[in-house]
Every structure is written in structure tokens, then in C-alpha cells.
Amino acid sequence: MMGFRAVLLRDLRLAIRQSADLALVLGFFVIAASLFPFGVGPSPDTLARIAPGVIWVLALLSVMLSLDRLFQQDLADGSLEQMALSPTPLSLVVLAKCLAHWLTTGLPLIAIAPVIGILLNLPAEGYAVLLAGLALGTPSLSLIGAVGAALSLGARRAGLLIALLVLPLYIPILIFGVTAVDAVLTSVQPTAHFLYLAAILMAAIPLAPLAAAAAVRHGVEG
């Protein structure tokens, strides 16, 4: 547990001291969202209808943009190799890195999502369920993303490769996240959607770190 805490605190500290990275991701989230009123027209009804989908897709893309930060720099300066050699199990190290990634990416995205909801005229009753869905879905995005980031270690154009690996795996989370909001807006209980999101998260917490750790081990060899 000592190693888990050490990696978590270190990654948080690094993220806070390099907060420009975080600002870029949040900036992308807001600016990309503000393009939609220009693209599909400013009709409040149209915007309200697409708002949940747009917010979720952009959250997905924002998380994905920040994934290369997860392992890439640590690989380049040899830190990752040393973590792989430490007596702390590598899957625990990866889990700590995912938690730090979520706290510095997923959580700020959730905090800023209501602003985009207002921008896109999301109906008032949709906010609570949107945020709850994001809270349940974004940790899975970090965990599944870690597998993609670990697999693409050492590849040229790693960012593009991560997108190809990870985006298809994000589809179930996107579907349940968006339809939960739609359900509430059409007066249906979103319980089932939340259960699915929770199930994905419960599966990702033990499995993704194991898979990512195996990929990292492969990545630092050679």
C-alpha cells in the first residue's frame, strides 16, 4: 500500500505542477463544445437534443487526449522501468496512476460539464443524471485508456494508435451514459443504465490494471 500511495501522490504532484497540460484538456473540452452551435445551428431544440451525446463524446475525446501523459514521459526518462523493477506489484502502480489520472482529468471534466450543458441548452432535469453518469463512467475511461496507453508504448505516433485502440472500447460507456440522460428526459428510470456503467467499472478496476501492467512490462523490455 505504501507503493500505491507513493505513486498516487507523485502523479498528483506532477499533474498539479504541470497544470498547463490539464488546462489544455479542459480548454479543448470547452472549445470543441462551443463549435456545435455553429455547426448545427443555434436552434435551442436541436442543441438540447444533442447535448448529452456531445458532452459525452467530448469527455471521451478529452480523456483520450490526456492518456499519453499516463506512461509516455515515465518511459522516456526511465521511471517506468524502475517502477516495473520495484517490489511493489506493477498492477498496483498502474491502478495508482489511473486514479491520479482520473482525479486530474475525469474529475475536472465532471466539474466543467454543467457549463457545457448550459452552453448547449441541456434541459434542467438532465444535469443530475449527466453528472452521475460521468462520475460512474469516467473512471472506466481512465482504466481502459491505461491499457491502450500501455499497449502503444514505444510506438511512433502513439497518440493516434491509442485512439484506434481505445475509442472502440469506449462505446459501451458512451451508450449507457447518453441513454441514461435520454431516459430521464423522457421520464424513464435510468437505474438500469447506471447498473451497466457500474458493472463496467467493477470489471475494469481489477482487470484493466492487470492487462496494462502486462503491456507495460512488455513495453519496458528491450
Next chain:
Amino acid sequence: MAILSAHRLTCLRGARLVFEDLSFTLDAGGALLLTGPNGSGKSSLLRLLAGLLEPFDGHLEIDGAPVASDRDGQRARIAYIGHADPVKSTLTVRETLSFWADLAGLRDRRRLDAALGALDLSVLADARGAILSSGQRRRLSLARLLVSDANIWLLDEPTVGLDTVSVRAVEAMVADHRRNGGSVVLSTHIEFTLPGGQSLDLGDYAPGAVGRVPA
């Protein structure tokens, strides 16, 4: 008793055979100096011993047990210093070392200050990684050895970028470690004092090398 032994190791990188049929044993307190021309496989051998590479053939034993049997337990026994210095530009020297100490499971925090002192980094304890010179970064990397309980040190050219005074400090560190029953395998291109150490010329194990003694 043999702490670390290698039996007929063969290393393959890509499609190239780097060395073959390499065997040695290292006892408690022992030291092994790796020499040989560039590309003869000094770094490959050290990465192999650290577990960052799998041998193509042959096997390794730590304390007489094959390495694959208890990988996580054996990781605590080994400290590896590679070419890269894992130093973050936004973390201070003390934060960096403290992180590696935590990861190695060190509980005695006094050793942190002792390690900083041993490598003459005490005055830089609160300096950020970004302002360190390459020699200072190297010393910070080496300080990691003193905050782990590993008794097998694998050092890949530990003295690169160090001035004479620091090289002497590293020699003293290694000597101290061996006095306490630790073992060292290191590669270097400069003069490095290793009293009573064995030496291994990787050039002798190149594929098809002439005059090799069959193991």
C-alpha cells in the same frame, strides 16, 4: 554461498546473437566488473540480470532458486541503475528520492538524509530536477541504491558524467555495500577500483569468439 549465478546464458536482440554460453557465480560480498567493446552486450547482460530482458537460452539463479519462481520477492533483492536518470524536472531532489524510497518499501526515513549526504546532495535537497546538472542527476539516481534494501546492485556505467570526487564516492559506496554482504555487477569504461572483484570480458562470449573456454 552463491547469491547470483548465471548458467550458459545466451542473449538474442532482434535477430542478432549478442553473447552466448555465458556463466558466472557471484558470492555475498563479491563484485563482477563487466568489460568489453561497445555492443558486446554489457547493458544487455545487466538488463537480463535485472529481469528487463528474458534470456534466449540458459537460466539465472538468485540464492540458488531459479528466477522465475518468485519474481516479486526477488525484485526486492535487486537494484538496477540503467543509462536513464529517472528525475522529474518539477520534483525536488528530496521528493524524487523519497518517492523511490517509498516504492522500495523503505520505512526508516533517516536513511534518506544519509543517502543525500553520501552523494553530496544535501544542499540541493530542495532544488527542482530541472536545474540539476547531468552529474547531479546521476548522483540522485545513484542515491536510490542507498534507500533500498536490495543486496544485489546492477550498475550500468554508474560513473558516466561524474567528476573524480564523485567517482571516489561511488567506489566508497560500493565498497561499503560489499562489506555488509552485498554484491555488485557493474560495467564501466573508466578506471574503477573494485578490490578483489572478478572481471568478465563480454568480448570473449561473442558468437564464434576464438579461444573461448567451453563451460
